[in-house]
Amino acid sequence: MGFAIFTGEDTELPDYRGVPAMISEIEAKLYRSTARTYTGAGSVVEVGPWLGASTRSLCTGLNESGRDWSLTCIDSFRWNAGYSQKSGIALEVGDSFLSIFEQNVAPYRSRIATVPSYISDLRAEQFPKTIELLFIDAPKSWKTMAQLYALVASRLIPGRSTLLFQDFLHFTSYELIWFFLLIPGLKLSHLSSEGSTGVFSVTDQLDPKQHDPQALHPRHLPVARLQQLWQEFLGELPEQKRNDVDGSFVLLLNDLGFEAEARTYAKRTVWSARDLKRIRSVHDRLSISEPKKARKYGVLLEELEAALKRPPGTST
Ligand SMILES: C[S@@+](CC[C@H](N)C(=O)[O-])C[C@H]1O[C@@H](n2cnc3c(N)ncnc32)[C@H](O)[C@@H]1O
Numbered sequence: 001m002g003f004a005i006f007t008g009e010d011t012e013l014p015d016y017r018g019v020p021a022m023i024s025e026i027e028a029k030l031y032r033s034t035a036r037t038y039t040g041a042g043s044v045v046e047v048g049p050w051l052g053a054s055t056r057s058l059c060t061g062l063n064e065s066g067r068d069w070s071l072t073c074i075d076s077f078r079w080n081a082g083y084s085q086k087s088g089i090a091l092e093v094g095d096s097f098l099s100i101f102e103q104n105v106a107p108y109r110s111r112i113a114t115v116p117s118y119i120s121d122l123r124a125e126q127f128p129k130t131i132e133l134l135f136i137d138a139p140k141s142w143k144t145m146a147q148l149y150a151l152v153a154s155r156l157i158p159g160r161s162t163l164l165f166q167d168f169l170h171f172t173s174y175e176l177i178w179f180f181l182l183i184p185g186l187k188l189s190h191l192s193s194e195g196s197t198g199v200f201s202v203t204d205q206l207d208p209k210q211h212d213p214q215a216l217h218p219r220h221l222p223v224a225r226l227q228q229l230w231q232e233f234l235g236e237l238p239e240q241k242r243n244d245v246d247g248s249f250v251l252l253l254n255d256l257g258f259e260a261e262a263r264t265y266a267k268r269t270v271w272s273a274r275d276l277k278r279i280r281s282v283h284d285r286l287s288i289s290e291p292k293k294a295r296k297y298g299v300l301l302e303e304l305e306a307a308l309k310r311p312p313g314t315s316t
Contacts, residue, residue, distance in 0.1 A: 003188040005238060006030050006199075014060040019104045020087035021053030023137070023166060024195040028057040034164050034190075034199055035061025035133060038069060041160045043128030047074045047119070047148065048138030051087060051097065052104035054166070058135055059108040071108070072128060074115040075138065077101060119148050131155045137166035142175040146213035149183070153206035158185070161202040168198030169241060171278045174248035181229060182216045191241065223258045247275045251282065254300055262300065271304055279304065 008029035016028065023031070035058040038044065044062065049055040055073060062069045077098040079091040091097060098116055105112055115126050119138060131152060139145040156163070167173045168180060169191070180186060185204035191197070218226055230249050234242050247269050253262035279301055286294035 002236070004190050005193050006033070006190045007193045008033075014057040016053040016056040016104075019053045019056060020051050020089070022050060022086065023054050023057075023197075024192070027166065027192050027195040027197045028053065030190065030192050030197055030199065031057035031135065031164065032061040032064075034058070034135075034162060036064045037162065038062055038065035038067050038133055039160070040067040040069070040132075042130035042132035042155070042157055043072065044069060044133045044135075045072045045074065045127065045131050045152070046135040046137075048136060048166070049073045049075055049101060049105075050083075050137075051089075052101050054135065054137060055101075055105050055112070056108070058133075059105070059111070070111050070113065072113045072115060073101075073105075074117060074119075074122065074126075075101070076118045077114070077116045119144055122148075122151055124151050127151060127155055129155060130157055132157060132161050133164075134161065135164045135166075139176070140167060140170070140173040142179055142213070142217060145176060145179050149179075149206075149213055150208045153208045156202045156206055158202055158205050162189075163200045163202065164197060165200065166195075166197045169196040169245050171196075171245060171248050171275070172282045174245070174251050177233070177245065177248070178218050178252065179213065181233060182218065183213065184211055191237075218252065219256050223253070223256075223261055226252070226256075226258075227261075247271060247279070250300070251279065251297075254297065263303065266300070266304060276301065276304055 006026065008026040011029040011033045013025055014028055014032045021028065031054050046055060046058065059071065062071065077096050079093055079095040079097055081093050084090055089100065096116070098114060102109060117126070134152060134156065136148070139148055163186065165180070167176050169177065180198065180200065185202060185206045186200040187203050188198055189201050190199040234246060250262045250266045250269060253265060279297065283294055283297040283301060286297060
């Protein structure tokens with residue numbers, strides 16, 4: 001295994017009391033511990049701070065680095081369906097939450113520049129020229145990740161920069177695992193023992209023109225190669241993480257039109273009710289944006305639900 005599992009045992013929980021968080025406590029510690037490594041070789045950028053729990057965690061680490069620092073925080077700062085339930089804050093969908101973020105990061109406010117924007121509307125000039133630490137917790141799909149990558153890749157410093165990616169092993173954002181498996185120049189250094197965060201070191205100059213994410217998309221690979229890469233990746237993971245993400249390969253195969261392979265893989269995967277809940281959430285999201293794709297998920301879901309109801313050891 002070429003990376004370490006971060007358990008946070010040697011790191012104290014940063015103080016973000018009172019700030020609702022979508023990251024786990026171990027991930028908050030990982031933000032802190034990553035930020036502590038700051039050397040001042042480039043700027044620090046966070047994409048997707050939400051209400052500021054991750055921001056406060058990483059600011060704690062930046063203070064501990066002993067370097068002079070400033071931080072650019074990029075987010076649409078627009079309220080989404082589901083945020084009220086997660087935070088207990090009553091805002092309407094579409095409302096700005098920038099002022100709540102600013103209050104929550106008040107102790108560090110003078111060091112933080114905010115950029116309220118959707119990733120798709122960002123311009124390269126809105127980023128610092130060089131980035132040493134990049135914290136990302138916003139893109140959930142290949143498309144949005146590719147948009148962000150086009151803006152930041154050339155600003156990362158080979159041999160110096162670190163990228164913390166909160167959604168790396170997030171089951172329903174499974175395209176992102178593939179982004180990081182297929183884009184060269186990034187090496188996984190840490191996985192959080194809880195949650196989905198991966199930390200990567202930048203080993204080579206990243207060049208979106210030379211390594212265009214569109215050309216590197218898994219749809220260009222034969223299914224046998226995808227299966228081989230997936231097994232290699234699973235082989236690197238500890239058992240709990242393996243069980244956590246294995247089912248997401250079915251979703252990828254299904255998306256790419258390898259429906260027979262998706263079903264075969266689904267039959268050998270150990271499914272839990274939690275997996276089904278997660279797949280249903282992808283299905284429901286797609287029903288609005290991509291109904292055709294959602295129908296394919298619907299068929300898969302019915303099969304998986306039936307498989308879960310069958311006594312173990314029996315099959316159709
Ligand atoms: C999962 S939350 C981040 C949680 C946060 N890091 C924490 O510690 O609790 C994702 C954030 O990314 C932002 N976001 C999602 N998609 C975005 C996009 N396409 N452009 C800009 N911001 C986006 C959301 O507004 C939200 O604040």
